[in-house]
Amino acid sequence: MKIKAIAINTFREAIRDRVLYLLFFFTVVALLFSRLLAMLTVGDRVKIIKDVGLASISLFGMLMAILIGTGLVYKEIDKKTVFTLISKPIQRWQFLLGKFFGLVLTLFIMTVLMSLIFIVIVFLHTSKIEGRLLLAVLFIFIELVLITAVAILFSCFSTPILSSLFSVSFYLIGHFSWGLETLLLKTKPGPTKVLLQGIYALLPDLENFNFKTEAVYGLAVQPKFYFYSALYGIVYTFFILMLAVLIFKKRDFV
Amino acid sequence: MAAVLRIENLSKAFKLGFIPRTKEILRGISLSVDSGEIFGYLGPNGAGKTTTLKCVLGLIFPDNGLIEIFGHPHLSLEGKERIGYLPENPYFYEYLTAAEFLDFYAQLFGLRKKGREEKIRSLLRLVGLEKTRGLQLRKFSRGMLQRIGLAQALVNDPELLFLDEPLGGLDPLGRKEVRDIIIRLRQEGKTVLLCSHILQDIEMICDHVAIIVSGKIISQGALQDLISEKILFTEVTLSGLAFDELISLGEPLWARGEKIFLRVLHEENIEKLTVLVHGRKGKIHSLVPRTETLEDIFVGMVKQE
Numbered sequence: 001m002k003i004k005a006i007a008i009n010t011f012r013e014a015i016r017d018r019v020l021y022l023l024f025f026f027t028v029v030a031l032l033f034s035r036l037l038a039m040l041t042v043g044d045r046v047k048i049i050k051d052v053g054l055a056s057i058s059l060f061g062m063l064m065a066i067l068i069g070t071g072l073v074y075k076e077i078d079k080k081t082v083f084t085l086i087s088k089p090i091q092r093w094q095f096l097l098g099k100f101f102g103l104v105l106t107l108f109i110m111t112v113l114m115s116l117i118f119i120v121i122v123f124l125h126t127s128k129i130e131g132r133l134l135l136a137v138l139f140i141f142i143e144l145v146l147i148t149a150v151a152i153l154f155s156c157f158s159t160p161i162l163s164s165l166f167s168v169s170f171y172l173i174g175h176f177s178w179g180l181e182t183l184l185l186k187t188k189p190g191p192t193k194v195l196l197q198g199i200y201a202l203l204p205d206l207e208n209f210n211f212k213t214e215a216v217y218g219l220a221v222q223p224k225f226y227f228y229s230a231l232y233g234i235v236y237t238f239f240i241l242m243l244a245v246l247i248f249k250k251r252d253f254v
Numbered sequence: 255m256a257a258v259l260r261i262e263n264l265s266k267a268f269k270l271g272f273i274p275r276t277k278e279i280l281r282g283i284s285l286s287v288d289s290g291e292i293f294g295y296l297g298p299n300g301a302g303k304t305t306t307l308k309c310v311l312g313l314i315f316p317d318n319g320l321i322e323i324f325g326h327p328h329l330s331l332e333g334k335e336r337i338g339y340l341p342e343n344p345y346f347y348e349y350l351t352a353a354e355f356l357d358f359y360a361q362l363f364g365l366r367k368k369g370r371e372e373k374i375r376s377l378l379r380l381v382g383l384e385k386t387r388g389l390q391l392r393k394f395s396r397g398m399l400q401r402i403g404l405a406q407a408l409v410n411d412p413e414l415l416f417l418d419e420p421l422g423g424l425d426p427l428g429r430k431e432v433r434d435i436i437i438r439l440r441q442e443g444k445t446v447l448l449c450s451h452i453l454q455d456i457e458m459i460c461d462h463v464a465i466i467v468s469g470k471i472i473s474q475g476a477l478q479d480l481i482s483e484k485i486l487f488t489e490v491t492l493s494g495l496a497f498d499e500l501i502s503l504g505e506p507l508w509a510r511g512e513k514i515f516l517r518v519l520h521e522e523n524i525e526k527l528t529v530l531v532h533g534r535k536g537k538i539h540s541l542v543p544r545t546e547t548l549e550d551i552f553v554g555m556v557k558q559e
Binding site: 002006013080081089 | 331335340346350354364
């Protein structure tokens, strides 16, 4: 009940934030632009629409999660609204989870809206709704949930600008860390390999949620990959949230 | 009467600066607030009033000491269910309307929808904001924010209220209204801990006071015990005498037309003055004895420290 109340209040805050609408507007522009790009392309036009569309949903969703998520907790502390909230009979972890779920709800609605436009544009070309595309969007959403948790974690102890920088770095590292896997295969056994394995285990691998290529080109994916990717997302999000709760629990609100 | 709030030996230090230096904010605070009283917590800026409140409310963690609310540890939810808090310079969710704002806080206490609606209506009426229930808080004036802040502090019908500068930013009429609300809350059996700089207000409504200076409580007790009944001087307005004739009896401060305003320091001079005025067929318009005020005590103690 208390987490729900905070989540709904956070949702209200997010949907009254102009940044959200600005980003949504740009997503719509990008989706429409994919149609224009397709018209200029020789070959399979639908693939371009699918490719640009999924990339737009992923990119602007990530920006929404970071730009709104990094300000959520910080603003509460900076504007001192947290004073009245924490003095009420709620635990600090309930406050943090409420904030998290509020933003996740906002992102869910935004993702659904962006996907609807995307699916309609694809439908106009192919006259069918492809389940694979919806599955790719679902994994984009799982990635956004994880990014939200990361943004909230940084927001617990640093300013929105720094938190945004940290979160974008997390996103970039997450999408390039698979390179380490290739490096590991080429490294001879020894201390260097152990060190690299340690780093690879710690760093996020956000490519686990990337099923865009498979969706666009119709490549087969074993169901277990979907399962492991979803599990990875849930466990990683849980871990980041635990970390955020631990930091937030000990904070003095001066 | 049972203590609803008990603080013992509370201390808190912060590390400040690039090269951290420890600054002690609270140095062994002990106080006890009894049920049904209005407790005034006074101190100059930076004395540690708000820090004490923040420790009590679980916003910051004390280094040492014990805090109990209704006999429960201060961080327990049992204690928090029964308290209300209005922070100094309240900032609230400006994107919410007054009704949405109170509804949100009512939900945190698990109030059902029907009960919440009634509660919101009565609270808005109490603080005189029923006409602005649909207005976003970003459009509220400072005084209106203070009132809606008071309303949110009362949303759970608390037995113990913490009000940090509740009269700050209010016009004289608003101050009187908030003062009346506080007095009414006491009549309903609630306990109020009030931090304020406005000593006249504290003097008017508080039963007990504690004075904190540099993180230490230097005096506390019932207000009537702290303020002595001794007359400091008497202010007299009279006519029918010349300015110079009064110098031996007191300190003539100003003359306007026939009227002279005089400050008489010694009580025995009052009698001499009345005899003189009657003898000269003059007139005494007013005679006001001035006793020691809370402000006199407060200023004296702070200077001494």
